[in-house]
Amino acid sequence: MSDIKPSQTAPEATPAALPRFADFGLAPPILQALADQGYQHPTPIQTQAIPIVLQGRDVMGAAQTGTGKTAGFSLPIIQLLLAQANTSASPARHPVRALILTPTRELADQVADNVKAYSRHTALRATVVFGGVDMSPQTAALRAGVEILIATPGRLLDHVQQKTLNLSQTQIFVMDEADRMLDMGFLPDLQRIINLLPKQRQNLMFSATFSPEIKKLAGSFLKEPVLIEVARSNATAERVTQIVYKVDEEAKRDAVVHLLRQREIKQVIVFSNTKIGASRLSRELERQGIRASAIHGDKTQIERMAALDAFKNGGLDVLVATDVAARGLDIAELPCVINYDLPYNAEDYVHRIGRTGRAGASGDALSLYSDKDARLLADIEKLIKQKLTPVALDDFNPRGARAERGDRSERYGDRGDRGDRGDRGGDRGDRRPSDRASRSAPLPRREKVDPWFLKPYEPAAPVEPKADTAADARSSKAAPKRAALLGGGPKG
Numbered sequence: 354m355s356d357i358k359p360s361q362t363a364p365e366a367t368p369a370a371l372p373r374f375a376d377f378g379l380a381p382p383i384l385q386a387l388a389d390q391g392y393q394h395p396t397p398i399q400t401q402a403i404p405i406v407l408q409g410r411d412v413m414g415a416a417q418t419g420t421g422k423t424a425g426f427s428l429p430i431i432q433l434l435l436a437q438a439n440t441s442a443s444p445a446r447h448p449v450r451a452l453i454l455t456p457t458r459e460l461a462d463q464v465a466d467n468v469k470a471y472s473r474h475t476a477l478r479a480t481v482v483f484g485g486v487d488m489s490p491q492t493a494a495l496r497a498g499v500e501i502l503i504a505t506p507g508r509l510l511d512h513v514q515q516k517t518l519n520l521s522q523t524q525i526f527v528m529d530e531a532d533r534m535l536d537m538g539f540l541p542d543l544q545r546i547i548n549l550l551p552k553q554r555q556n557l558m559f560s561a562t563f564s565p566e567i568k569k570l571a572g573s574f575l576k577e578p579v580l581i582e583v584a585r586s587n588a589t590a591e592r593v594t595q596i597v598y599k600v601d602e603e604a605k606r607d608a609v610v611h612l613l614r615q616r617e618i619k620q621v622i623v624f625s626n627t628k629i630g631a632s633r634l635s636r637e638l639e640r641q642g643i644r645a646s647a648i649h650g651d652k653t654q655i656e657r658m659a660a661l662d663a664f665k666n667g668g669l670d671v672l673v674a675t676d677v678a679a680r681g682l683d684i685a686e687l688p689c690v691i692n693y694d695l696p697y698n699a700e701d702y703v704h705r706i707g708r709t710g711r712a713g714a715s716g717d718a719l720s721l722y723s724d725k726d727a728r729l730l731a732d733i734e735k736l737i738k739q740k741l742t743p744v745a746l747d748d749f750n751p752r753g754a755r756a757e758r759g760d761r762s763e764r765y766g767d768r769g770d771r772g773d774r775g776d777r778g779g780d781r782g783d784r785r786p787s788d789r790a791s792r793s794a795p796l797p798r799r800e801k802v803d804p805w806f807l808k809p810y811e812p813a814a815p816v817e818p819k820a821d822t823a824a825d826a827r828s829s830k831a832a833p834k835r836a837a838l839l840g841g842g843p844k845g
């Protein structure tokens with residue numbers, strides 16, 4: 354996987370004019386780690402964030418994953434904590450001093466990898482805790498003492514509940530991908546976690562989009578934050594070429610195959626609105642000889658990690674993903690994303706296409722559009738303030754194979770059963786009721802909001818390694834239905 358190379362992608366800046374990490378006064382062990390990583394120059398968000406965080410100020414950062422924001426907050430955190438770094442074996446000498454919360458397990462894992470890499474030449478300890486895996490190794494790491502903790506909210510609270518974790522010495526609190534945290538229904542957990550932190554602390558919040566809810570959350574815990582923006586909020590990546598193809602709903606799977614073959618696309622994430630849609634599309638691609646795998650909330654952590662690793666090292670060409678599963682995937686310079694479904698929330702479109710065209714690299718965002726998507730497209734155009742006129746897909750002759758295969762449920766199944774809500778959490782159709790009501794095309798049937806999401810955190814039973822997130826909890830509920838719908842048994 355290649356990294357962002359700002360020196361190659363910022364045309365207006367000559368290498369001589371680019372800032373250097375050394376300019377920030379970062380300590381030699383950190384600079385050494387950056388050199389190990391091969392980073393030559395800070396990205397724009399890093400250039401803005403590092404000095405501000407070093408000053409101890411609160412930050413509200415408008416930045417997507419892929420901009421280098423992780424280093425933007427973790428490098429100054431490491432620098433700030435260096436004075437307290439020590440090699441003592443005593444856990445008491447290694448209290449949690451920085452807490453970084455992320456909405457998904459994948460993102461937590463990736464942030465932790467980065468923090469560990471950046472702090473490797475220091476005595477600071479970093480560890481990650483997330484749900485869906487055994488708690489014991491996490492418990493052992495927490496008991497030994499750790500200065501920088503990266504966590505998803507549910508599992509963090511489980512550890513607090515089991516008294517393996519004390520947050521009373523946290524000096525720096527980071528909320529990453531705050532918009533997705535809210536989408537996933539984490540607000541009650543977040544409030545509970547914030548109440549466990551000392552009043553006196555530095556707060557950093559990052560979000561790709563800034564809805565009124567996000568601003569309200571920011572106002573509730575940030576103190577006189579400095580606003581850091583690398584791109585206009587809700588702006589789509591500037592260098593992304595966006596094309597919308599008009600196809601019949603029934604021909605969408607064939608259209609994906611056609612696009613992959615016609616454009617010889619090698620590394621692509623295809624977004625599906627539903628888990629079942631993702632699974633079906635992935636199986637169809639595999640049937641057609643395309644190396645594809647689906648990642649979504651019904652997949653185990655191990656399955657997701659395996660698919661991600663295979664994708665990163667070239668063993669897979671296509672990842673078919675739901676929004677939540679794809680969120681935070683640390684895949685730099687992805688050349689292309691495909692929207693098999695247009696997202697129900699226009700903001701998700703911004704997140705999706707943020708997978709490509711990162712830090713100025715060029716990329717393609719291809720979307721499939723059928724007549725019933727008119728309102729969804731209008732929402733996207735309104736948000737990104739850009740017209741996206743659907744065009745015909747060149748040389749495309751759909752096989753009309755759906756009817757031949759007798760796959761009658763498809764027309765309704767992929768978009769209608771909303772099988773994905775298991776990991777969508779907040780995207781429950783209750784977000785913009787007036788918009789919903791005004792849609793001209795009939796919308797897919799939606800289940801009622803699961804009251805699980807409205808409940809505050811409930812601790813896990815003490816022993817068993819329980820699912821961490823809202824996503825996990827919903828997934829486990831949804832599992833039997835999925836197996837039945839897919840005609841498959843439980844996963845081995």
Ligand code: AMP
Nearest residue numbers: 356357392394395418419420421422423
């Ligand atoms: P992030 O937005 O933090 O997820 O970062 C996206 C990718 O950019 C990760 O693979 C980082 O390792 C990489 N990256 C971060 N900062 C730099 C930099 N200054 N130069 C090159 N690559 C970077």
